[in-house]
Amino acid sequence: TQLLEQSPQFLSIQEGENLTVYCNSSSVFSSLQWYRQEPGEGPVLLVTVVTGGEVKKLKRLTFQFGDARKDSSLHITAAQPGDTGLYLCAGGGGSNYQLIWGAGTKLIIKP
Amino acid sequence: GAGVSQSPSNKVTEKGKDVELRCDPISGHTALYWYRQSLGQGLEFLIYFQGNSAPDKSGLPSDRFSAERTGGSVSTLTIQRTQQEDSAVYLCASSLALGGLGETQYFGPGTRLLVL
Numbered sequence: 001t002q003l004l005e006q007s008p009q010f011l012s013i014q015e016g017e018n019l020t021v022y023c024n025s026s027s028v029f030s031s032l033q034w035y036r037q038e039p040g041e042g043p044v045l046l047v048t049v050v051t052g053g054e055v056k057k058l059k060r061l062t063f064q065f066g067d068a069r070k071d072s073s074l075h076i077t078a079a080q081p082g083d084t085g086l087y088l089c090a091g092g093g094g095s096n097y098q099l100i101w102g103a104g105t106k107l108i109i110k111p
Numbered sequence: 112g113a114g115v116s117q118s119p120s121n122k123v124t125e126k127g128k129d130v131e132l133r134c135d136p137i138s139g140h141t142a143l144y145w146y147r148q149s150l151g152q153g154l155e156f157l158i159y160f161q162g163n164s165a166p167d168k169s170g171l172p173s174d175r176f177s178a179e180r181t182g183g184s185v186s187t188l189t190i191q192r193t194q195q196e197d198s199a200v201y202l203c204a205s206s207l208a209l210g211g212l213g214e215t216q217y218f219g220p221g222t223r224l225l226v227l
Contacts, residue, residue: 004153012196041217042202044116088153098170101153 003027004091006102013076013108016078019106023089030092032065032072037086055083079109115219117203123225124193132188132222136205143186144216145178146202154202160186193226196205200224 017023023032031050035043047056049065049072054104056063060083076083088101090099116135124130136143145157156170160180171177175193180186190197200221206214 002194003180006153009151041220042204044218049210079117090154098159101155103153 002012004089004100004102006087006089006105008105009103010106010108012108012110013079015081018075018077019079019107021087021107022071022073023091023102025091025100026070027091028069029100030069032069032093033090034063034072034074035088035090037088037104038084043082043086043088076107079107081109081111083107084109115203115205115217117201117219119222120174120220121223123227125227126195127192129189129191130224132190132201132224134186134188134203134205134219136184136203137217137223138184140205140207140217141183142206142208142214143180144204144205144206145186145188147172148200148202148221150199157188171203190224193224195226198224198226208215 005024013019031048033048036046036073037043047058047063049056049063052067052069054065060077062079064073072089086104088104089102112176115137118133123131140201143160143164146154147157148154158165158168158178162183163180175191200223202218202221204216204218206216208214
């Protein structure tokens with residue numbers, strides 16, 4: 001069974017600080033997606049990484065896919081209160097429709 | 112509307128009652144997905160539709176759960192004889208086509224179900 005573990009489960013930091021959240025597995029995934037979910041809303045796709053070692057940047061957010069395609073990280077530089085939310089990673093396995101989801105990292109950025 | 116809509120947004124019901132949850136996907140999206148999200152947990156895949164067909168129903172938690180899609184558009188998820196452990200947020204997503212990570216899934220806001 002493929003599992004994705006996210007860490008930390010909860011993170012509360014001050015505005016302006018940097019942070020990294022992790023998504024780890026013992027399984028290889030064909031690709032990895034990161035979503036952000038705000039209260040009362042569904043998840044919104046931030047990025048998809050498909051190649052081992054791939055790095056993608058989205059403004060202050062940097063996403064990296066591990067060389068072995070078993071893990072991924074999300075780094076936020078100079079966090080803003082608008083970054084607050086639940087960050088979910090989801091991995092694509094053998095099925096072409098079913099994603100394997102992590103439990104999420106709840107991030108709070110205090111002004 | 113431009114996005115996926117779900118109704119009701121909140122539902123409180125008594126144990127043993129049946130509930131019906133509705134999802135309106137983005138117009139033209141052929142693939143539709145249902146997920147369940149419990150508090151503090153990730154998403155649990157329930158079922159997907161390609162058009163009106165649901166080829167794989169193995170993700171449904173029990174035979175009390177059923178789903179249908181008509182006209183390649185609206186889908187309903189029905190839970191019969193609800194139990195307290197059914198309490199969760201039920202999310203619907205749609206994508207232009209069925210293609211896993213090649214197709215972005217757009218999520219609705221969810222239906223928050225509370226079974227008393």
